[in-house]
Amino acid sequence: MTADELRDRLAAIDPAHDVATEPPTTSSSRSRLERIMHTDPNVTTDRPSTPGAARRPLLLAAAAAVAVAVAGGVVLTRGGDESPVASGPPVELTLGASDAMASCLPVDAEILADMPVAFAGTATAVEGDTVTLTVEEWYAGGDAGTVVIHAQSGMEALIDGFTFAEGEAYLVSAAEGTVSFCGFSGPATDELRAVYDEAFRS
């Protein structure tokens, strides 16, 4: 079988073989493009300037999970009884569905650097809806020794594709009152740590 024959065989099972596409000139395409061009290309928060009206969030993916988590809100509270250096009022953050916008971009140190809250910590307790992390290092925005993340009761705490496990290390960032996920928070791999270092240490 020649390469051309193989290519023909493969073309025959192309799922888009007889799928009609929409040209960029239709009115719905044009309004889509207008909407996109009206977002600020320089935003660093990974969302259109007019969320909601601008577009539906993509995160259909974790729709079920997010819907529940948003209903209860994910509250990240700085401080706690054991916190050796807790000071100031607790910081409260919610998990917003439109953060799914961030899911599209590779994790970028430049964007990460704008996150007002960022830390490295180890999950010391995972109990249903609550994760307690002991902070090893604050990159930005805090000095507490402990961070508690609350999720909807009955749900394990989840942030886009990873769950917290006791004894594991994580890097967590947050902006505008919202935990940043979609790659900006996650298990503390060397790769993610390097991005955090680049964002906050250079």
Place this chain on the structure above:
Amino acid sequence: MEATRARTASRQDAFRAVVGEVYEPLQRYLRRRSAPEDVDDLLDEVLLVVWRRLEDVPADGALPWAYGVARRCLANHRRAGQRRTRLLQRVGAGFREPTGPDWTSEADAALHRALDRLPERDREVIRLWAWERLEPREIAAVLDTTPNAVSVRLGRIQRRLADELSRQDRVPSGQERDGSCEEHGR
């Protein structure tokens, strides 16, 4: 003020030019790799990245570059989808993976199975070659590797698929042939 407006207008023109080139191919790319109902949202995601990173779009390779963006969007989408599947399975909700087209012939079904057996990266290389009709140099741009590495990989996958298909063509359906003895000593 006037200068800002002119800059905005020229940026929009540049965006429209890129969109003219990638808009429909991207729809097919996404349709080949995701459920039909997700294509619209994924397309939005990709175009938003194109808009924001317009300065990074290579003048002579906008399409492979856009495929590369789409590939990352899909990967994120898929990771989150796996999470959702597990969650729905846990709560017992009925959930079915999106299915492909109905395969009309046994030969097509066999080819589909052969594709499924390939490692993900190999599968993407062969799809970019056969469906998007890209050259190795363009595939390399999508996958962020070198044209040489793509050519080597592509040759290997083509041979593997062609072998599987010829074997399939020779074997009457439902009958497996053990060709190992025959292969030896040749």
